[in-house]
Amino acid sequence: xxxxxxxxHEPGVTAVSAxxxxxEAVGTLLERLTEARDATANAVDxxxxxxxxxxxxxxxxxxxxxxxxxxxxxxxxxxIAAVHDSVEKARDMLQELRA
Amino acid sequence: MPALDDAIxxxxxxxxxxxxxxxxxxxxxxxxxxxxxxxxxxxxxxxxAALEQLHDDLAEAAQALAATGEQTRRALDRLLALRGDAxxxxxxxxxxxxxxxxxxxxxxxxxxxxxxxxxxxxxxxRNNQRGWRAWGTPGDHVATFGPKIAGFGVGAAxxxxxxxxxxxxxxxxxxxxxxxxxxxxxxxxKAARRRAQEGD
Numbered sequence: 373x374x375x376x377x378x379x380x381h382e383p384g385v386t387a388v389s390a391x392x393x394x395x396e397a398v399g400t401l402l403e404r405l406t407e408a409r410d411a412t413a414n415a416v417d418x419x420x421x422x423x424x425x426x427x428x429x430x431x432x433x434x435x436x437x438x439x440x441x442x443x444x445x446x447x448x449x450x451x452i453a454a455v456h457d458s459v460e461k462a463r464d465m466l467q468e469l470r471a
Numbered sequence: 472m473p474a475l476d477d478a479i480x481x482x483x484x485x486x487x488x489x490x491x492x493x494x495x496x497x498x499x500x501x502x503x504x505x506x507x508x509x510x511x512x513x514x515x516x517x518x519x520a521a522l523e524q525l526h527d528d529l530a531e532a533a534q535a536l537a538a539t540g541e542q543t544r545r546a547l548d549r550l551l552a553l554r555g556d557a558x559x560x561x562x563x564x565x566x567x568x569x570x571x572x573x574x575x576x577x578x579x580x581x582x583x584x585x586x587x588x589x590x591x592x593x594x595x596x597r598n599n600q601r602g603w604r605a606w607g608t609p610g611d612h613v614a615t616f617g618p619k620i621a622g623f624g625v626g627a628a629x630x631x632x633x634x635x636x637x638x639x640x641x642x643x644x645x646x647x648x649x650x651x652x653x654x655x656x657x658x659x660x661k662a663a664r665r666r667a668q669e670g671d
Contacts, residue, residue: 387513390506397502398529401495408488411481418474418481422550425474437553438478441546445482448539448546455532455539459499462525466506469518 388470395466402463405456412449419445475554482547489540496533503529 419442426434503526510518 387506387509387515387518390502390509394499394502394506397495397499401492401499404488404492404495408485408492411485411488415478415481415485418478419546419550422472422474422478425472429472434472434475434553437549438475441478441482441549444542444546445485448485448542451535451539451542455535458528458532462503462528465521465525466503469506469521 391466391470395463395470398459398463398466402456402459405452405459409449409452409456412445412452416442416445416449472554475550479547479550479554482543482550486540486543486547489536489543492536493533493540496529496536500526500529500533 419438423435423438423442426438503522507519507522507526510522
C-alpha cells in the first residue's frame with residue numbers, strides 16, 4: 373500500500389509525497405465507487421424487470437420480493453452516491469492541499 | 472424466470488464492485504493517515520485540520536460501504552430465495568446457477584460436448600494413452616489373441632496326433648495283411664508240398 377511505502381516517521385518523507393499517495397489512493401477508491409454506482413443502477417433496473425415479470429406471471433411472492441429488493445437497492449444506490457460525493461470532495465480537498 | 476436470473480447476476484456484480492470499493496477504501500484511509508502524520512510532523516496546522524476532517528469523512532464512507540455491502544447481500548439472498556436457492560449459500564448458488572444456465576442453453580436431447588483435447592506435457596501423456604486405447608494395449612492383445620493361439624496349438628497338436636494315429640493304424644493294417652499273406656503263402660506251399668509227396 374502506498375501509505376506504508378512512505379511511512380510518515382521515516383526520514384526524507386515529505387508531506388507533499390504523502391498527499392500525492394493519498395490523492396492516488398482516493399482516486400482509485402473513486403473509480404471503484406463510480407463502477408459500484410453504475411452496477412447499482414443496473415441492479416435496480418434488473419430488479420424492476422424481475423418485478424414486471426413476476427407481475428406478468430401473477431406471482432405475488434415474486435412481486436413483493438422484487439419490490440422490496442428494488443427499494444433496498446435504491447437505498448444502496450443513494451448511499452453509494454453519497455459516499456461517492458464525499459470521496460470526490462475529499463479528493464478535491466487533497467488536490468487543493470497539494471497545490 | 473430469466474428476469475430473476477438477470478437480477479441475481481446484477482446483484483452479484485454489484486457485490487463484486489462493493490468488495491472492490493472496500494479493498495480500495497482501506498489504502499485510501501491509511502494514506503490520508505500518513506499524510507496527516509506528515510503534516511503534523513512538518514507543523515502545518517491548517518493541513519492537519521483539513522486532513523483530520525478528510526480522514527473522518529473517509530472512515531465514515533468506509534462504514535457506509537460496509538453497510539451497503541450487507542444490504543446488497545441480504546437483497547441477493549432474498550432473490551435467491553425467490554428463485555428457490557438456499558439463502559446465504561453463495562458458492563452453491565453460483566454453482567447451481569451455472570448448472571441451470573448450461574441446462575437452458577443445451578437443446579433437449581443434445582449430447583454433452585466432448586472434452587477438449589488436452590494440451591501440454593500431460594496432454595502428450597493422455598494422448599498417448601488414447602493412442603494405446605485406439606490401437607489396443609498389450610493386455611488387450613493378450614486377451615484377444617491368446618485364446619486364438621492356444622486354440623491353434625491345440626488344433627495343430629490334434630492334427631499331428633490324428634495323423635500319427637492314422638499312420639499307426641495303417642501300419643497295423645499292413646502288418647495284419649502281411650501276416651495273413653504270409654500265412655496264406657505258407658498254407659499254399661504246405662499244401663503243394665503234401666500233394667507232391669502224395670504224387671510221389
